[in-house]
Amino acid sequence: MTDPTFNTAVTRTYGCRLPIVAGGLMWLSNASYVAAGANAGILSFITAASFPEPAALRAEIAKCRDLCGDRPFGVNVSMLPKLVEGERIADTFRLIADEGVRFVETSGRNPEAFLPILKGAGIKVLHKVPSVRYAVKAQEVGVDMVSIVGAECGGHPGLDLIGSMVNQALAERRLDIPFLIGGGIGAGSQIVSALASGASGVVIGTRFLVAEEISAHPQYKQALVSANERDTTLTMSSVRNTVRTLSNETTEIVRRLEADNPQIGIAELMPHVSGVIGRKAYETGDVSRGMLSAGQALGLTDGIAPLADIVAQLEQEAGVALARLRPQPLATQRAEALVS
Ligand SMILES: Cc1cc2nc3c(=O)[nH]c(=O)nc-3n(C[C@H](O)[C@H](O)[C@H](O)COP(=O)(O)O)c2cc1C
Structure with a gap:
């Protein structure tokens, strides 16, 4: 049974078992990976930009739905201004709404202009930002939740390069909406740390890149x-x-x-x-060339494994971390004092 500590705004809003989100991964987070996440009890996002043809994105969503049963999943829409025109992004959101997807992860620019489409369709918006000042802005424009992804992350850490430990403490002080912490998360103890700071969950990319379900060499x-x-x-x-x-x-x-x-x-x-x-x-599989997004959590990957096993390891480690924080019975303390 899941520890009640892991019952957060993330698990309640999305209906997943654990407060862990697998963020969108360009070219890599397809239906198989996202469904593996859903079946392991986390929320994962298909990356819309990996399927530029509308028919291909529709097919991937349908495939994911088949593989997930009624477990939750979402679609990531990266909105980096230099890469995508506003109208194309709006079309992607309309397609997602039309397909009945209930959860969206946005990133790359202020989502305000697109919120009427998303909110109108009853879609919950999790907006991803690199530091707390952008999270405050996202809160003001009305997103449902924010992920704050610090300097350690794979992909785009923004220009401020604020570390995740500082982000989580600042988020606790400055935000009223639920927030997630990301950037360098690859061990269960970090999840407990994020939750202790008031976060409702974590977002992970790098640690999951070695999952068997990631379709890469x-x-x-x-x-x-x-x-x-x-x-x-x-x-x-x-x-x-x-x-x-x-x-x-x-x-x-x-x-x-x-x-x-x-x-x-x-x-x-x-x-x-x-x-x-x-x-x-x-x-x-030739990694000598190309910009291959990966973060400092590379130090925490210890083998290629099914995504469910990696999630189970995180859960087990989080349990150990929680147990460390609980007061030990007096007899255990005495026994430990004797051996030390
Ligand atoms: C290979 C790779 C591709 C990514 N592609 C996207 C993307 O297309 N859109 C997006 O919003 N975030 C993308 N990200 C960021 C992740 O969703 C997540 O926020 C980030 O990896 C969390 O930090 P971590 O790598 O330290 O776990 C990518 C990250 C990686 C490692």
């Missing part, structure tokens, strides 16, 4: 297992689009180009950072 996953917390690089700050990825030949080239020319533009970086190269790495 086993060599890619093995490279992530072999990597540790020091094996990521931050680049692209020069174009105000900071990203944390697995250190490789590409990050070294981009890092040097940016250091040599701080005025460099996205056009000059594109031959190296194009998503097409990264997608190929997922297919071939």
Whole structure:
């Protein structure tokens, strides 16, 4: 049975067993992965941008629904301004609403303009931001919940680069709506820490990249297992689009180009950072090139495993962490004092 500590606004709102969200993963969070999350008791999001054709996104949602039964899942819509036109985003939200999806994870820009479509369809909006000042703004415009993803994260940590421990303490002080903490979460004790700060859950990306259900080459996953917390690089700050990825030949080239020319533009970086190269790495397992989003939680991956096993490990570790906080019976304290 789930510990009552894990009964939070996340489990109540979404109807999942655990207060854990698997955030959208470009090219990687498809129906199989998302359904594996649903069946393991967490809430996961299909990444709409991985299915640019409307028919393909509809098919993926339908497939996910078949695999999940009545367990909850959602769709992630990244709205990075430079990548997607506003009207195309609105069309994606209309499609999602039309398909009867009830939960959406947004990121990349202020979702205010799209809230009428989403709220009108009764969709709960979980908006993802890199620091608390943006979370306050999201609260003002009326999202249902926010995820605050700190500097440790894989993907886009924003420009402020605030760590997750500081984010969680600031969120407790400044937010009234339920919040989730993300960025570097890969162990159960961190979930307990987030909940203790008042968070209603955590959002995870990197720790789940080594799940069997992630549709990427086993060599890619093995490279992530072999990597540790020091094996990521931050680049692209020069174009105000900071990203944390697995250190490789590409990050070294981009890092040097940016250091040599701080005025460099996205056009000059594109031959190296194009998503097409990264997608190929997922297919071939050759991780030497491409911007492969991954965070410091790489230090906490210890093998390729079914997603349910990784979730079970997090749950078990969280239980251990909780037990540490509970007062020990006097007899146990005496016995421990004798052996120490
Ligand atoms: C490979 C990868 C791809 C990601 N793609 C997206 C995306 O398309 N949209 C999005 O909102 N977040 C994306 N993220 C961010 C995750 O959803 C999540 O917020 C983040 O990974 C949490 O930090 P962590 O990596 O330290 O667990 C991605 C992260 C990774 C590692």
